[in-house]
Amino acid sequence: MQVLILFLVLAVLTVIGFRLGRSRSVKLVGGDVARLHSLPGYYGFYVALWCGIPALLLVLAWVSLEGPVLTRLILSAVSPELLLDPNGGPISQAHLNLLVNDLRNIASGTVASTANPLVQAAGLQLASYREISFGAMTVVALALALGGAGLALRWVHADFRARNSVEKVIKTFMVLCSLMAILTTVGIILSLLFESYRFFARVPMTEFLFGLQWSPQMAMRADQVGSSGAFGAVPLFAGTLLISLIAMIVAVPVGLLAAIYMAEYAPRKVRSIVKPLLEILAGIPTVVYGFFAALTVAPFFRDSGQLFGLNISSESALAAGVVMGIMIIPYVSSITDDVVTAVPNAMREGSYGLGATKSETIRRVVFPAALPGIVGGVLLAVSRAIGETMIVVMAAGLSANLTANPFEAVTTVTVQVVTLLVGDQEFDSPKTLAAFALGLVLFVVTLALNIVALHVVRKYREQYE
Amino acid sequence: MSTAEKQMDTNTASASDIRKRKIADVVNAGLKRRYAAERRFRFYGIAAIALSLIMLVVLFVTILGNGLTAFVQTRVTMDVVVSAERIDPQGTRKREDLITGDYQGAVRDAVLALFPDVTSRKDRKDLMELFSTGAGYELQKQVMANPDLIGKTIRIEVPVASEFDMLAKGYISRTVPEAERKISDKQIAWYDALKSKGMISTGFNTTLFSAGDSRQPELAGLWGAVVGSFYTLVVTLALSFPIGVAAAIYLEEFAPKNKWTDIIEVNINNLAAVPSIVFGLLGLAVFLQFFGLPRSAPVVGGLVLMLMNLPIIIIASRAALKSVPPSIREAALGLGASKLQMIFHHVLPLAMPGMLTGTIIGMAHALGETAPLLMIGMVAFVVDIPHTPLDPSTVLPVQIYLWADSPERAFVERTSAAIIVLLGFLILMNAAAVLLRKKFERRW
Numbered sequence: 001m002q003v004l005i006l007f008l009v010l011a012v013l014t015v016i017g018f019r020l021g022r023s024r025s026v027k028l029v030g031g032d033v034a035r036l037h038s039l040p041g042y043y044g045f046y047v048a049l050w051c052g053i054p055a056l057l058l059v060l061a062w063v064s065l066e067g068p069v070l071t072r073l074i075l076s077a078v079s080p081e082l083l084l085d086p087n088g089g090p091i092s093q094a095h096l097n098l099l100v101n102d103l104r105n106i107a108s109g110t111v112a113s114t115a116n117p118l119v120q121a122a123g124l125q126l127a128s129y130r131e132i133s134f135g136a137m138t139v140v141a142l143a144l145a146l147g148g149a150g151l152a153l154r155w156v157h158a159d160f161r162a163r164n165s166v167e168k169v170i171k172t173f174m175v176l177c178s179l180m181a182i183l184t185t186v187g188i189i190l191s192l193l194f195e196s197y198r199f200f201a202r203v204p205m206t207e208f209l210f211g212l213q214w215s216p217q218m219a220m221r222a223d224q225v226g227s228s229g230a231f232g233a234v235p236l237f238a239g240t241l242l243i244s245l246i247a248m249i250v251a252v253p254v255g256l257l258a259a260i261y262m263a264e265y266a267p268r269k270v271r272s273i274v275k276p277l278l279e280i281l282a283g284i285p286t287v288v289y290g291f292f293a294a295l296t297v298a299p300f301f302r303d304s305g306q307l308f309g310l311n312i313s314s315e316s317a318l319a320a321g322v323v324m325g326i327m328i329i330p331y332v333s334s335i336t337d338d339v340v341t342a343v344p345n346a347m348r349e350g351s352y353g354l355g356a357t358k359s360e361t362i363r364r365v366v367f368p369a370a371l372p373g374i375v376g377g378v379l380l381a382v383s384r385a386i387g388e389t390m391i392v393v394m395a396a397g398l399s400a401n402l403t404a405n406p407f408e409a410v411t412t413v414t415v416q417v418v419t420l421l422v423g424d425q426e427f428d429s430p431k432t433l434a435a436f437a438l439g440l441v442l443f444v445v446t447l448a449l450n451i452v453a454l455h456v457v458r459k460y461r462e463q464y465e
Numbered sequence: 466m467s468t469a470e471k472q473m474d475t476n477t478a479s480a481s482d483i484r485k486r487k488i489a490d491v492v493n494a495g496l497k498r499r500y501a502a503e504r505r506f507r508f509y510g511i512a513a514i515a516l517s518l519i520m521l522v523v524l525f526v527t528i529l530g531n532g533l534t535a536f537v538q539t540r541v542t543m544d545v546v547v548s549a550e551r552i553d554p555q556g557t558r559k560r561e562d563l564i565t566g567d568y569q570g571a572v573r574d575a576v577l578a579l580f581p582d583v584t585s586r587k588d589r590k591d592l593m594e595l596f597s598t599g600a601g602y603e604l605q606k607q608v609m610a611n612p613d614l615i616g617k618t619i620r621i622e623v624p625v626a627s628e629f630d631m632l633a634k635g636y637i638s639r640t641v642p643e644a645e646r647k648i649s650d651k652q653i654a655w656y657d658a659l660k661s662k663g664m665i666s667t668g669f670n671t672t673l674f675s676a677g678d679s680r681q682p683e684l685a686g687l688w689g690a691v692v693g694s695f696y697t698l699v700v701t702l703a704l705s706f707p708i709g710v711a712a713a714i715y716l717e718e719f720a721p722k723n724k725w726t727d728i729i730e731v732n733i734n735n736l737a738a739v740p741s742i743v744f745g746l747l748g749l750a751v752f753l754q755f756f757g758l759p760r761s762a763p764v765v766g767g768l769v770l771m772l773m774n775l776p777i778i779i780i781a782s783r784a785a786l787k788s789v790p791p792s793i794r795e796a797a798l799g800l801g802a803s804k805l806q807m808i809f810h811h812v813l814p815l816a817m818p819g820m821l822t823g824t825i826i827g828m829a830h831a832l833g834e835t836a837p838l839l840m841i842g843m844v845a846f847v848v849d850i851p852h853t854p855l856d857p858s859t860v861l862p863v864q865i866y867l868w869a870d871s872p873e874r875a876f877v878e879r880t881s882a883a884i885i886v887l888l889g890f891l892i893l894m895n896a897a898a899v900l901l902r903k904k905f906e907r908r909w
Contacts, residue, residue, distance in 0.1 A: 067757035167805045174715035177708045181733045181779070184772050188743060191750035254513045261510025274514055281521055283891060285833025287862040288528070288884050291869045295877065296527050326520045355492075357499050359506035380738065387740020389836035390862075394869060414742050414836070421749065422839050439746040443739065450738040454731075 003063060006138055010059070010145055014052035017149040021047030021156060029158050038163035046162045049169055050152035055145040062137045070129050071100055078103075078122045192443060195436035202430045203231045208437060210234060214400035214411075216420060216431050231434055233441070235400040239317065239410030243392060244385040246321025246406055247328055251385075252378055254325075255332025262333075263340040264362055275337075282330035290394030293323035298395055305407065315397035315409040324391050328381050335377030339370040339460065372460040379453035383446040389414040413438050528888075532881025538670035538683070539633040541596065541659060542622045545575040545604060547614050558612050566608070569601035579662075580655065591652055595659070597624045597683045599672075624672065625665070627682035627875035629656050633667070636874055673882060677848045678864065682875030685868070687883055689850045693763055693843075693858030694832060700767025700854055701774060701831050706824055708771075709778030713820075716779070717786040718808055737776035744773045745840025753841060760842035761857035769841060770831040777830065781823020785816040818905030825898040829891050835862040861887045 022044030029035040036043070075083070075096075082099060085091045091099075099119070106123025107130060156162070200208070211232015258278065262271050298319035305312030312318065343366050351361040367374075397409030398419060420435040549556060551574070552566035576596060577583065583592050600623040607621065608614050624630065628648050631637045643650050659665050676686025720726040748769035752758045758765050789812050797807035838844075843863050851858035859867070861883065868880040 064756050071757075163803065167803060170805060171715075171719065174711040174719070178712035178715045178720070178729055178779075180708055180712060180772075180775060181729055181736055184736060184747070184775070185732050187751055188739070188747045191747055192743075195750060254516055257510045257513035258517060261507070261514060265507060265510060274518070277521065278514075278517055281517065283829065283833075283895065284524070285835065285862050285887065285891070287833070287835045287865050287869075288524075288888070291865065291880060291884065292524050292527060294869065295531070296523075326517070329517050357503045359503045360499070362506070383738060383740075387742065389740070389742045390866070393836075394866065414740070417742055417746070418836070418839055421746075422844055436746060436750070439743055443743050446738065446740055446743075447735060450735050454734055 002134060003059070006059060006141065010052060010055050010141065013055075013142075013145050013149070014048045017051035017145075017152070018044040018048040020149070020153060021045070024153060024156050025158075025162070028156065035158055037159055037161050038166075042162040042166050043156050043160070045166045047149055047152040047156065049166065051145050051149035053169075054148050055141045058144055059137060059141050062133075062141075066130075066133055066137075070126065070133060071103075073129060074103060074122060074126045075100070077125065079118050082116075082118055082122070188443065192436055192440040195433050196440045199430060199433035199437045203434070207231060208233055208434075212402060214416075216416070216434055229430065231430065233413075233438065235402040236411060236413045236416055236438070237441075238402055238404075239396070239400070240386055240412040240414075242317050242404060242406065242410055243321045243324065243396060243412055244382060246318060247324035247385045248378070248382060250322055250325025251328035251332050251381060255329045255381075256336055256374070258329070259333035259336035260340060260362060260367075263337050264358065264366070278330050278333055281327065282334075284327070286327065286388060286390040287394070289323050289327050290390040290392075293319050293391055293395035297323050310407060312407040313397070313409045315395065316407050317396060317410045318406040320392050320395040321406065323395060324385055324388055327388070327391065328385060331381045331384060332377060335380065335457075336370070336374055339373030339377070339457075340366060342373070343369045370460075372456050376453040376456035376460065379449050379456070383449035383453070386449075387414065387442060387446050389418060393418050413442050417442070528881050528884050530881075531878060532883075532885045534634050535673065535878040535882035536670050537634075537667050538672065539625050539630045539665060539667050540622050541625050541664050542620060542666060543575055543579070543664060544618050544620050545571055546618045547571060547604070547608060547616065548574070549615050552608060552615055553612075558615070560609070563609055563612060564605075566605070568604040568608070569598065571604060572596065572600045580658070583655075588651070591649065592655055594648075595626055595629055595652060595656060597626050597681060599623055599681070599684045622666070624683040625656075627873060630683060631874050631878075632656065633665070634878075636878075673879070677850050678846060678859070678867070679848065682871075682873050682879060685876075685879060687861070687864060687886060689847055690859050690861045690864035690883070691886075693766075693847075693851055694860040696763035696851060696854040696858065697766040697770065697838075697860055698828055698832060700764055701770040702824070702828060704767065704771040705774045705778055705827070709775050709824070710782050710820055712775075713779050713782030713786060714808060714813070717783045718804070718812070733776045733779055737780065740836075741773060741834055742836040742840065744769050745837030747772070748837060748841045759855060759857070761845045761847070761859070763851065763854040763856075763858055763860075765841050766838050766843055766860065767854070769837050770834060773834065773837065774827045774831050777827040778820075778824055781827070782816070782820045785819025785823065786812065788819060789815045815907070818901055822898045822902050825894050825901070829894040829898075832890060832894070833862055833887065835866055838863055839866070861890075 022040045024047075025036055025040045025043035026033065033040055083091055083096075085095070102119055103123045103126050106120060107127040109127075208231050211230065212234050213230040213232045214235050215230045262274060266274065298314050298316065301316060301319050301322075302312045302314045347365050347369060348361055351365045352358075356364065392412045392415050396412060396415055398411055398415065399409055400411050400416075401408055403410060417435045417438050420431055420438075548571060551571045552568065553562055555562060573593060576592060577589065580592060583589055600621065603621050603623050604619075607619060625633075628637065629652075632639075632648065632653065637646055637648065639653060656665075672684060673686050675688050676684060677689030679685040716726065716729065720729075748765060752765045752768055753760060758768075793811055793815065794807055797811045798804070802810065838860060843859050844867060845857055845859065846867070847857050847859050849856070865880055865883045865887065868876045868883060
């Protein structure tokens with residue numbers, strides 16, 4: 001809240017800087033604006049930039065680094081017995097995290113898990129550190145803003161190329177913005193790699209990739225029975241593939257046929273109504289599909305299975321897969337639609353000229369010509385199915401069965417990532433780290449699928465352009 | 466021409482005639498089959514479209530059928546004696562004493578006065594199950610607002626417990642054997658007695674739109690999630706729109722065609738297809754672990770959704786910039802504008818409708834996103850309405866996920882209602898995007 005007020009003050013200062021810079025430039029030339037190198041507004045922007053940007057950068061850096069620095073400071077100032085366990089050795093990472101959390105809670109005035117007076121005192125000390133830090137930040141930021149504005153005001157004169165400087169700053173900002181995409185990718189890769197590396201230091205990679213047993217419950221105490229923790233991810237991969245396969249069996253034929261009908265047969269009017277309706281399917285949030293699958297589709301399959309004497313689990317792979325297939329229909333159909341309409345008409349007319357019927361033309365000429373693009377689209381859809389989370393979290397089970405039977409409950413990579421990370425977890429246990437290893441696998445597989453698919457689609461497009 | 470030659474000519478003519486007829490026969494013989502194949506193919510297409518549309522209809526009908534009743538709530542109106550012994554035994558009338566008063570006890574007295582013949586301990590407990598614990602809170606709220614009410618009899622209107630709301634709406638059948646339903650025959654008789662006294666009424670479910678989450682279905686509301694979603698989207702929009710537009714301008718108008726910009730382009734396209742849960746992992750590792758931002762806060766949710774949304778906005782904005790004809794740019798440059806002036810004064814205003822359309826669609830996408838927010842702890846059970854983007858909160862789709870997990874029958878109804886609200890917002894946003902496109906779209 002206090003930081004917001006500081007931002008507000010900085011914003012006001014920046015506006016004042018703009019007015020000052022502008023009026024100063026006009027005054028310098030006695031109102032004859034034509035003698036200025038740039039329009040007066042640019043001098044205003046120049047001063048405003050010098051006033052706002054350094055202070056803003058400082059505040060952002062301060063706020064983001066404050067937490068870790070203060071934590072380190074308070075841990076070095078805290079009475080040493082808090083950092084020792086009953087046996088006299090240093091306390092474990094988990095206990096340290098708990099202590100840090102308590103200190104933060106006390107400092108923020110919320111409830112802590114302990115009433116230890118030493119901890120309370122340290123928490124209050126952290127609060128005072130925070131106050132000092134905020135005071136220092138305010139002073140430095142305001143000094144930077146005022147100093148920057150003052151300097152910039154002194155540099156303003158008639159020959160000064162304010163526009164060029166301002167434009168340079170804007171251009172730099174734009175370059176930085178376009179680097180955000182790379183930064184995000186790098187961030188994803190680094191965080192996944194780093195955490196997975198820590199995971200593989202405890203669980204060998206071969207066991208993770210080829211092990212057949214998945215039960216990530218770790219023993220809380222050393223003497224606990226039956227929870228040694230097994231991290232063989234093959235059942236998850238199999239479950240993911242099974243559900244994705246079911247989804248594709250639903251989505252590919254339906255999406256393909258629907259798109260071909262709309263592109264080749266449907267009158268304009270029908271097309272203009274049906275196409276947006278199909279796209280609604282793509283716009284429905286996945287959590288809604290998940291609810292639909294768990295509430296309606298799964299019981300429906302279970303009950304109709306009982307009619308035929310089949311034993312279908314109420315969390316069957318079938319229900320999750322079918323609903324996921326419905327969700328993916330519009331992705332397949334919109335890409336198919338694009339590639340089918342991109343097939344040159346000359347090819348169709350040649351086929352008609354030889355006496356082929358419309359469906360023969362589509363099956364023997366248009367479809368083969370569009371096949372690479374369709375394959376690309378299907379690959380994109382597969383990557384979406386593999387990465388889809390909410391439907392499987394709500395409709396597929398948690399039990400890691402290694403089975404190819406669609407009537408049984410299976411679990412997927414994304415379901416496990418969610419169950420491993422939702423709720424309060426200590427950050428260092430292999431259980432939590434396993435989620436990042438699974439995330440890494442997910443990222444690599446979907447990335448590979450996407451690259452191949454985009455390549456295929458692009459290559460196909462070039463062929464007819 | 467000799468007769469012999471003539472003879473030959475007619476011979477060859479008839480020979481080719483025969484051949485032609487033969488081909489025609491072959492073709493004609495196959496025609497029936499081929500036309501049937503044609504009709505079949507056409508039918509498959511129609512069937513595929515019909516199947517998808519039927520699924521869409523089934524989905525909507527299920528949600529509406531389950532959810533519409535949640536907008537109505539069954540309430541009971543009763544007179545409660547606000548006795549001083551219960552509320553303020555010391556008679557101080559101070560805030561801190563009033564807040565600890567036994568309001569539930571006052572409600573209990575009122576209920577037991579209605580049914581004087583219920584005497585056994587177990588029956589009294591069962592009787593109280595008809596009434597939501599919200600009755601005590603409602604009484605507390607009124608008394609706190611006006612301490613003069615103490616000693617008087619006031620009339621309060623409170624929701625009945627969710628099981629009896631379900632009974633009133635017909636989700637719990639009276640014909641089912643007593644052992645198979647959650648409420649006993651006795652309780653139903655009491656409920657009917659209340660009803661015959663005219664104390665039961667139904668009305669619009671205001672709780673749903675004013676309260677935060679609760680374990681009691683009749684007290685649970687969506688407002689906390691709506692506010693949380695609002696803060697999250699504000700953060701997302703405030704960051705992703707300027708950054709996305711700036712990146713699009715750079716890539717479209719300035720970037721030289723070289724290896725670096727190629728890498729950026731491929732990167733953006735790939736990011737758009739990365740599973741959303743991976744962004745959640747990124748948020749967990751970077752924003753929560755590394756920068757130590759608070760768990761469950763809309764700020765972090767907004768940051769994660771911003772990263773997810775950026776590719777969508779960049780791609781849409783580039784398309785909008787591309788659609789502005791080069792003649793506009795050349796005219797501005799020819800009149801002496803600098804490149805940035807040309808972009809900000811001429812190109813950007815023309816591209817803005819397209820960019821806004823893309824942004825709104827991206828925002829609609831962000832509003833429905835659940836998985837990455839689960840990773841950063843927005844699944845917490847939050848009763849309070851968040852006041853700032855830093856308070857713990859949840860968002861609409863996560864609220865749906867949480868309610869969908871609850872076993873009570875009444876939560877099925879409320880989950881569907883929450884979905885209706887979410888879909889309503891999505892329809893509004895998409896309609897705004899479509900209107901914007903229709904109104905400002907220009908064909909050059």
